[in-house]
Amino acid sequence: MRLILSILVSALILGCSSRLPSMDQKKSEGAPEKVVSRDEAIGGLPCFKCHSYQKFSGQPKKGIFSHQIHTKTGYHCNQCHDFQGHKHITVNRDACGRCHNIKTIAFNKTAMPAKFNHEAHAKAKGCRDCHPTVFLMKAGTAQIAMKDIYNRAYCGACHNGKKAFSSSECTKCHDMKKFDKELAYKVDGVGNVKFSHKFHTSAFACNDCHTKIFAMKKTQGKMKMDDINAGKYCGACHNGNVAADPSDCSKCHKS
Numbered sequence: 001m002r003l004i005l006s007i008l009v010s011a012l013i014l015g016c017s018s019r020l021p022s023m024d025q026k027k028s029e030g031a032p033e034k035v036v037s038r039d040e041a042i043g044g045l046p047c048f049k050c051h052s053y054q055k056f057s058g059q060p061k062k063g064i065f066s067h068q069i070h071t072k073t074g075y076h077c078n079q080c081h082d083f084q085g086h087k088h089i090t091v092n093r094d095a096c097g098r099c100h101n102i103k104t105i106a107f108n109k110t111a112m113p114a115k116f117n118h119e120a121h122a123k124a125k126g127c128r129d130c131h132p133t134v135f136l137m138k139a140g141t142a143q144i145a146m147k148d149i150y151n152r153a154y155c156g157a158c159h160n161g162k163k164a165f166s167s168s169e170c171t172k173c174h175d176m177k178k179f180d181k182e183l184a185y186k187v188d189g190v191g192n193v194k195f196s197h198k199f200h201t202s203a204f205a206c207n208d209c210h211t212k213i214f215a216m217k218k219t220q221g222k223m224k225m226d227d228i229n230a231g232k233y234c235g236a237c238h239n240g241n242v243a244a245d246p247s248d249c250s251k252c253h254k255s
Helices: 002-019 023-029 038-044 067-073 118-124 146-150 197-203 225-229
Strands: 081-084 088-091 104-107 114-117 182-185 192-196
Touching (some): 104 118, 114 118, 192 197
Antiparallel strands (some): 081 088, 104 114, 182 192
16 A cells, blocks of 8 residues: 555656756746846846946947936836847837837928928837937937938938838928929029929929939029030920920020
8 A cells, every 4th residue: 555655646746847847947938037226237137247338338429329328317227128148139119218209300401391200110110220320319410311312321221112112202201282383593684484393293203303303402503504405404304305495495584
């Protein structure tokens, strides 16, 4: 009887122990260790056993994320980062939004004002996808020109027709109704010229002219008839084939 009981007890012990995870399994499968204070984060994370913390605590540079400012405020590493060794060191997607409520950024210092929906982009991408490699972390630090965007800088890094809609689709960002107007060019001797932007945009796409023929600003004082006759500026289309020949002066010059 004692023999039978001892066999049953041994079987139960072995069966239970085989179902319980080992200490090694607990370490590998469990969540990363959470620290509760800034000092514990700096001193307790395995990263700083090899890497110098001084790299992350230096004086901040304009437009670059400052670890120094955030740690002085009382935040510690694990409040922003998920750590799982070298394989997984990411910024929590919602970390910035807990304090920084940036919804819309307006670009008004241009002839073509635009509004950037920061909130929508932040939901689709992480902070590091754009900052600081594409944009510095300070509004106004980048002087964005359409030629830069067409060259895949700034917004053009994604808006290339593959990752996101092409930057040539002007109406996606700009209110084009403001350009349903005429541009006046003062010309001495032969009469002033009025250019109908509305008429031309009804016949051509924005990128047919900008920035291949015209920069994104009024070219007052730069166009000469010799250049137009040579196929530059208006002469790129006004050649007698696509549009009226430039020799028909009355088409453009009014008294």
